[in-house]
Amino acid sequence: MPLLFIECFLEKANIRLLTITGKLRLVIDTGIGNIAKNCRGSSVLNTKKTAVIGLGSMGWGAALSLLKAGFVVRGCDVRSEVLTRFAESGGTPCTTPASAAEDADVILVYVVNSKQVEDVLFGQSGALETARPSTTFLLCATMAPSATTAIAEKLEAAGMFVIDAPVSGGHVRALSGEITVMASGTPEAFDKASAVLDAISAKVFRLGDRPGAGSQVKMINQLLAGVHIAATAEAMTLAAKAGIDLKTLYDVICVSAGSSWMFENRGEHIVSGDYTPRSAVNIFVKDLGIVTSEAGKAGAVTPLAAAALDLFEEASQAGFGLEDDAAVAKILAAKSGASLPGVKD
Amino acid sequence: MPLLFIECFLEKANIRLLTITGKLRLVIDTGIGNIAKNCRGSSVLNTKKTAVIGLGSMGWGAALSLLKAGFVVRGCDVRSEVLTRFAESGGTPCTTPASAAEDADVILVYVVNSKQVEDVLFGQSGALETARPSTTFLLCATMAPSATTAIAEKLEAAGMFVIDAPVSGGHVRALSGEITVMASGTPEAFDKASAVLDAISAKVFRLGDRPGAGSQVKMINQLLAGVHIAATAEAMTLAAKAGIDLKTLYDVICVSAGSSWMFENRGEHIVSGDYTPRSAVNIFVKDLGIVTSEAGKAGAVTPLAAAALDLFEEASQAGFGLEDDAAVAKILAAKSGASLPGVKD
Numbered sequence: 171m172p173l174l175f176i177e178c179f180l181e182k183a184n185i186r187l188l189t190i191t192g193k194l195r196l197v198i199d200t201g202i203g204n205i206a207k208n209c210r211g212s213s214v215l216n217t218k219k220t221a222v223i224g225l226g227s228m229g230w231g232a233a234l235s236l237l238k239a240g241f242v243v244r245g246c247d248v249r250s251e252v253l254t255r256f257a258e259s260g261g262t263p264c265t266t267p268a269s270a271a272e273d274a275d276v277i278l279v280y281v282v283n284s285k286q287v288e289d290v291l292f293g294q295s296g297a298l299e300t301a302r303p304s305t306t307f308l309l310c311a312t313m314a315p316s317a318t319t320a321i322a323e324k325l326e327a328a329g330m331f332v333i334d335a336p337v338s339g340g341h342v343r344a345l346s347g348e349i350t351v352m353a354s355g356t357p358e359a360f361d362k363a364s365a366v367l368d369a370i371s372a373k374v375f376r377l378g379d380r381p382g383a384g385s386q387v388k389m390i391n392q393l394l395a396g397v398h399i400a401a402t403a404e405a406m407t408l409a410a411k412a413g414i415d416l417k418t419l420y421d422v423i424c425v426s427a428g429s430s431w432m433f434e435n436r437g438e439h440i441v442s443g444d445y446t447p448r449s450a451v452n453i454f455v456k457d458l459g460i461v462t463s464e465a466g467k468a469g470a471v472t473p474l475a476a477a478a479l480d481l482f483e484e485a486s487q488a489g490f491g492l493e494d495d496a497a498v499a500k501i502l503a504a505k506s507g508a509s510l511p512g513v514k515d
Numbered sequence: 516m517p518l519l520f521i522e523c524f525l526e527k528a529n530i531r532l533l534t535i536t537g538k539l540r541l542v543i544d545t546g547i548g549n550i551a552k553n554c555r556g557s558s559v560l561n562t563k564k565t566a567v568i569g570l571g572s573m574g575w576g577a578a579l580s581l582l583k584a585g586f587v588v589r590g591c592d593v594r595s596e597v598l599t600r601f602a603e604s605g606g607t608p609c610t611t612p613a614s615a616a617e618d619a620d621v622i623l624v625y626v627v628n629s630k631q632v633e634d635v636l637f638g639q640s641g642a643l644e645t646a647r648p649s650t651t652f653l654l655c656a657t658m659a660p661s662a663t664t665a666i667a668e669k670l671e672a673a674g675m676f677v678i679d680a681p682v683s684g685g686h687v688r689a690l691s692g693e694i695t696v697m698a699s700g701t702p703e704a705f706d707k708a709s710a711v712l713d714a715i716s717a718k719v720f721r722l723g724d725r726p727g728a729g730s731q732v733k734m735i736n737q738l739l740a741g742v743h744i745a746a747t748a749e750a751m752t753l754a755a756k757a758g759i760d761l762k763t764l765y766d767v768i769c770v771s772a773g774s775s776w777m778f779e780n781r782g783e784h785i786v787s788g789d790y791t792p793r794s795a796v797n798i799f800v801k802d803l804g805i806v807t808s809e810a811g812k813a814g815a816v817t818p819l820a821a822a823a824l825d826l827f828e829e830a831s832q833a834g835f836g837l838e839d840d841a842a843v844a845k846i847l848a849a850k851s852g853a854s855l856p857g858v859k860d
Contacts, residue, residue, distance in 0.1 A: 315757070338771055350771060375767050386757050387767055390750050394773030397746040401819050404742075405735050408806070411815040412660070412731050422720050422732055426683055426695060428739030430775030461753070470756040470851035474746050477822045506815035 220366060221245070221270040221277045223290050223297065225252050228310065228337060229280025231344025232370045233261055238347065239369035246270035246290075271297035271305070276366045278308045278335075283456055284317035292324065303329035306362040310351075312336045312392060314460045315385040316467070322381035331359035334381035336388035337371070340448060348372035352391070354383035389464060392457040393475050398432035399454065400478035403499035405433075406440045411508040416441045439496040443512020451498060452491040454482045565711060566590070566615040566622045568635050568642065570597050573655065573682060574625025576689025577715045578606055583692065584714035591615035591635075616642035616650070621711045623653045623680075628801055629662035637669065648674035651707040655696075657681045657737060659805045660730040661812070667726035676704035679726035681733035682716070685793060693717035697736070699728035734809060737802040738820050743777035744799065745823035748844035750778075751785045756853040761786045784841040788857020796843060797836040799827045 218241055222233040225247040236243045237260050244262040246269070247253055253263035264270035267290040271277055277297055279287055287309065291297050297307075307325055309318060309332065322332040333355035343349045347370050353360075354377045360367075367374050377383040405428070409419050420441050424434050439445065458479035465472040481498050488504075490497040503510045563586055567578040570592040581588045582605050589607040591614070592598055598608035609615035612635040616622055622642055624632055632654065636642050642652075652670055654663060654677065667677040678700035688694045692715050698705075699722045705712075712719050722728040750773070754764050765786050769779050784790065803824035810817040826843050833849075835842040848855045 340772075352767065352771075373770075377763065377767070383759075386754075386759050387764060390754050390757075390759065390764060391768055391771050391773035393753065394746055394750050394768065394775070394778065397742065397749075397819065398773070398775060401739055401742040401746075404817050404819050405739050408738065408810055408813075408815045408817060409731075409735050411813050412735075412809075414728075414731050414735065418722065419732060419735060422697065422722070423736055423739065425718070426697075426736050427685075427776050427780075428736035428743070430739070430743060430778075431772050433739065433775075435772075464757075465753055465851075468753075468756050468851075470753045470853060471847060472749050472753060473822045473826065474742065474749050474819060477818045481818065502816060506810075506813075508815060 218242070218275040218365060219244075219273050221264075221267075221274040221297070222280060223267050223270055223277065224280035224282070224286070224311075225249075225256060226280060226282070227341035228344045228349070229278070230256075231341055231347075231349070232278055232280060232310070232337075234259060234345060235347030235370045236366065237261055239365075241366070241369065244270040244272075244274065266295035267291070267297040268295040268299040271299075271301040274301065274305060276306045276308065276363055277301065278310055278366070278370075280310045282311060284311070284313040284321065287311055287313065287317075287321055291321065298325075298328055301330065304331065304362075306331040306333065306359055308333050308335040308363060308366065309381070310335050310337050312388055312457055312460070313385055314464050315382045315389060316464065318385040319380075319382040331356065331362055332381050333359045333363055334384035335367075336384055338388070338391060339372075343372070344370075351375065352377060352384045352387045354378045355381055389457075389461055392454075393461045393472065395432055396454045396458045396461070396482065397474045397478045398430040399436050399495050400481050400498055402430070402433045402437050403440065403481070403496065403502050406437065406499055406510065407502040407506050407508045410503070410510055411506050416511065436494075436496040439494055440499050440510060443510065445490075445493040445497045445500075445512070447492060447494045449495050450492050451482055451485045451495050454495050454498075455479070455486050455491070458482060563587070563620045563710060564589075564618055566609075566612075566619040566642070567625060568612050568615055568622065569625035569627070569631070569656075570594075570601060571625060571627070572686035573689045573694070574623070575601075576686055576692075576694070577623055577625060577655070577682075579604060579690060580692030580715045581711065582606055584710075586711070586714065589615040589617075589619065611640035612636070612642040613640040613644040616644075616646040619646065619650060621651045621653065621708055622646065623655055623711070623715075625655045628656060629658040629666065632656050632658065632662075632666055636666065643670075643673055646675065649676065649707075651676040651678065651704055651711075653678050653680040653708060653711070654726070655680050655682050657733055657802055657805070658730055659809050660727045660734060661809065663730040664725075664727040676701065676707055677726050678704045678708055679729035680712075681729055683733070683736060684717075688717070689715075696720065697722060697729045697732045699723045700726055734802075734806055737799075738806045738817065740777055741799045741803045741806070741827065742819045742823045743775040744781050744840050745826050745843055747775070747778045747782050748785065748826070748841065748847050751782065751855065752844055752847040752851050752853045755848070755855055756851050761856065781839075781841040784839055785844050785855060788855065790835075790838040790842045790845075790857070792837060792839045794840050795837050796827055796830045796840050799840050799843075800824070800831050800836070803827060 221244045223246045245256045246264045257263045335353045337349045339349035350373045351371045461475045485498045485501045565586045566589045568591045590601045591609045602608045680698045682694045684694035695718045696716045806820045830843045830846045
């Protein structure tokens with residue numbers, strides 16, 4: 171990334187520096203928004219009440235980061251064992267979104283897709299049954315931009331603030347409060363969610379005032395991420411078929427023009443034959459489905475995303491849906507008659 | 516790249532350190548070969564006579580790097596204006612491969628494809644007409660591994676040494692003698708070409724004793740590079756169609772999981788609407804053609820490489836073959852009805 175104009179909100183930083191734990195915020199202006207980066211520490215200006223709906227790997231990480239930062243956190247999940255673990259970690263377990271949303275200042279929605287988001291917000295025992303007006307909702311699921319916009323409008327019509335806030339970075343970073351947020355929303359919404367965003371993320375891209383803009387950028391990121399995972403799988407499979415040592419190939423490509431963030435990350439899973447899910451095949455069935463569907467509606471062609479989606483769908487249908495997304499390589503290996511480490515021929 | 520076992524050939528380094536310009540070589544063992552990196556400076560143990568056949572952007576860079584390092588360099592090209600410029604730069608211009616190869620210790624072949632390599636080596640006035648036995652040939656074109664193997668066998672049958680030495684890194688690095696070489700060949704061939712490799716490259720991956728292994732790894736690199744360029748074009752086009760500011764998107768993706776070496780590099784060309792050829796569309800028509808053809812012969816499936824190749828072929832047929840490879844975006848934009856910077860709708 172080229173160096174952009176850097177400005178420090180020194181007054182804000184100074185107040186925090188003097189009053190709490192020494193937190194400095196850097197804001198890098200991108201023209202239409204800004205990138206906020208927490209430099210160190212963690213602080214809460216006013217202890218706030220939060221709710222996290224959906225305690226999957228990313229939601230769990232956010233909830234624990236909020237607890238660590240001193241927030242009161244009510245957490246909601248359909249799995250009772252997760253709620254038990256959450257109570258043991260210091261959170262307040264809730265069995266419905268409505269009970270989690272009671273009294274909350276900020277509500278983070280971490281379920282998987284737009285259908286689930288609608289259910290937990292607007293369905294029976296949904297958050298809107300109890301949420302007070304002016305509550306701020308962070309929509310953290312990866313959704314079609316059109317779905318995000320529709321949901322945000324419905325929330326705003328009910329008097330709520332909304333930040334479109336899809337996240338990136340994986341469960342390890344979620345747990346350490348260091349994810350990236352591709353965010354958009356009104357300045358008021360950001361003001362209200364500022365301390366929460368500080369607690370859960372290392373970087374917040376502010377992509378505009380309109381919910382939907384964050385989801386658009388996340389969608390493009392997922393197009394690239396999904397294609398790169400599939401390309402990594404294709405490259406490794408062809409290499410295995412050609413008799414190339416995969417570890418050597420991995421080392422060479424990682425420092426060559428063929429490299430990608432996903433090649434470096436998922437390529438290692440294929441080399442070691444480890445398909446423990448960090449992110450799952452089914453996530454990319456969903457996310458590349460969003461890409462091709464939204465592109466189709468807009469009249470844009472996405473032949474690579476379509477080819478990658480085909481592979482993830484085949485992998486899911488073959489029973490690999492809950493495995494690591496790198497398991498898309500198993501489909502290519504089976505079709506190519508190639509042997510990959512740790513994969514039965 | 517994970518840190519590998521590092522061993523320094525201290526005796527070699529010391530000799531050079533003491534006798535020439537202070538050159539240190541680090542060799543990182545990858546198990547089946549090694550990665551040699553020049554740390555600083557440039558030296559020639561014995562002034563050697565070299566020939567560079569094909570003074571295109573990469574060959575020109577290599578030839579000038581050799582001249583700078585003190586080699587005698589005979590250069591051959593079909594374009595008389597290039598030969599004139601080469602003479603002005605201190606090289607010896609030759610109109611045929613045969614005249615360039617006279618008296619050479621090491622011959623670098625930098626033409627575009629395997630057909631041209633065969634012509635300049637074995638055709639009329641080809642290098643084999645004059646090359647002395649035991650001359651070392653560096654085959655630097657990106658060729659199908661099967662073609663490389665066949666050409667190397669023919670050279671070795673004529674008593675020559677061969678290094679399969681496709682290069683990566685672009686013309687800027689070629690000019691500064693800092694390309695990467697994905698190399699394979701016998702230890703004797705490497706010994707004979709060592710000073711030449713030092714002069715033209717920053718990094719040499721030694722991928723085995725057998726010519727063909729270097730071309731295999733280069734082919735996998737090109738699969739990824741070509742797919743990543745096409746994915747960059749697809750992502751930028753969809754973003755443009757969705758009304759996302761491309762510069763902001765570029766800045767966000769460069770530090771997110773959707774990034775790739777090619778996205779960072781070629782994405783900038785699309786954002787600025789600059790299609791001045793650094794590498795050309797036609798190069799990827801050739802290289803992805805090699806990938807799909809070799810994969811087809813081996814029975815491997817490569818749906819992403821095939822989809823990317825379709826786009827590069829369409830771009831070439833539409834008249835963009837000699838433009839920067841990022842011009843593949845023009846095809847996607849035309850099909851999608853999207854407006855890209857600097858591209859007429």
